[in-house]
Amino acid sequence: MKLKDQNTEATILESAKLIFMEKGLYGARMQDIANQAGINKALLHYYFRNKERLFDEVFGGALARYFQNMEIISDESLPIIDRVLTYSNRFVYFLAEYPQMSIFLIKEISSNQALFHLKVQGIKKDKKYSLLNVLKEGVEKGELPVIDPVVFLMNLHSLCAYPFVAAPIFHAICQGSGVQWTDANHEKLLQSIHEFIHFKLSKSHL
């Protein structure tokens, strides 16, 4: 499996990402990662002292990228609805790359809320421009229809994230019904999310 033209550290990170994504922090075995990387288990510890550190290395970067991606939401040069559309696109594409991220975050947060806050606060710089606040302002200023921002945010995140969180369930459901849920459906998914956003945020349809 090892790609000889890469250095070992990069190979490990890549393999770890693959395995962690597939099996989660606790499901993944160091041996699995070593096999995937085509190296020995001990080398993992040589490069990254322990499992947790390796995990952080993989997901710390991903989280940072996520928040960076999502800064679009505070770009005041665009209409809010366009920002939300872009936000949903980036969210889905991010999750397509890190399908285990949501469920991982959920587990982490629920098991150690305090720790999570520390880590995320270190990454997020400006809480002022969260999607929630942008929505609230949009409603107040009359740029958006009168919606409940919290419910909308919940709905939007649900539509984007749950398909990845619950992929195993859907594979099971679809399997039993002769239908397939594959990556090709991400486009269809996004389309339905965009429909929802227009339905909720366009003033024209009122």
Next chain:
Amino acid sequence: MKLKDQNTEATILESAKLIFMEKGLYGARMQDIANQAGINKALLHYYFRNKERLFDEVFGGALARYFQNMEIISDESLPIIDRVLTYSNRFVYFLAEYPQMSIFLIKEISSNQALFHLKVQGIKKDKKYSLLNVLKEGVEKGELPVIDPVVFLMNLHSLCAYPFVAAPIFHAICQGSGVQWTDANHEKLLQSIHEFIHFKLSKSHL
């Protein structure tokens, strides 16, 4: 912790439900369950040969109730849209009672897909009348607008289940923004889901 007025078996089941819900099959330790029940670890094995069997005992019942609840979907005396509305209500109320059920199922399925299939097939009797098949038929017969049943099913489940799955995340998000997400919001949530169902399934709005 032990309730002396109950027999040991019931106490174990109760404790197991609590612990399994909180930590999942693999996160839960037999020791945790024993502590919760105020008894010894060995007794768990005495009553329920092993961990998996105990687990089945706890969740078999809940799952069975769920599928029973959801049979509404095959009641052909009602218009499909009404069945879907009722389906979403029951789904949300079920999850309000077992908020950890989704995430629990997801974790279990992803860690052991084969096992899951066996168990669910044992409960579900008639796969013919799944929501997915009802939707497909509805579209074919012209009772519904031309939608993609798989995407709709995905969207619907997302809207219903993710709020429970991701409750920890939402508490964190809302906390940072001076908003609260509480049980009182279940009604608001259902309302927005119903809006979505009407939006997608009503022929009138076309």
Next chain:
DNA sequence: GTCTATAGCTGGATAGAC
């Protein structure tokens, strides 16, 4: 840097006294 070998821990399961 990379390997083999192994220490050390955790947690499910069992034996056997009472």
Next chain:
DNA sequence: GTCTATCCAGCTATAGAC
């Protein structure tokens, strides 16, 4: 039925040769 004590497998982590 309930307990204590213990076994054993699986896994992370480390020591030490090369």
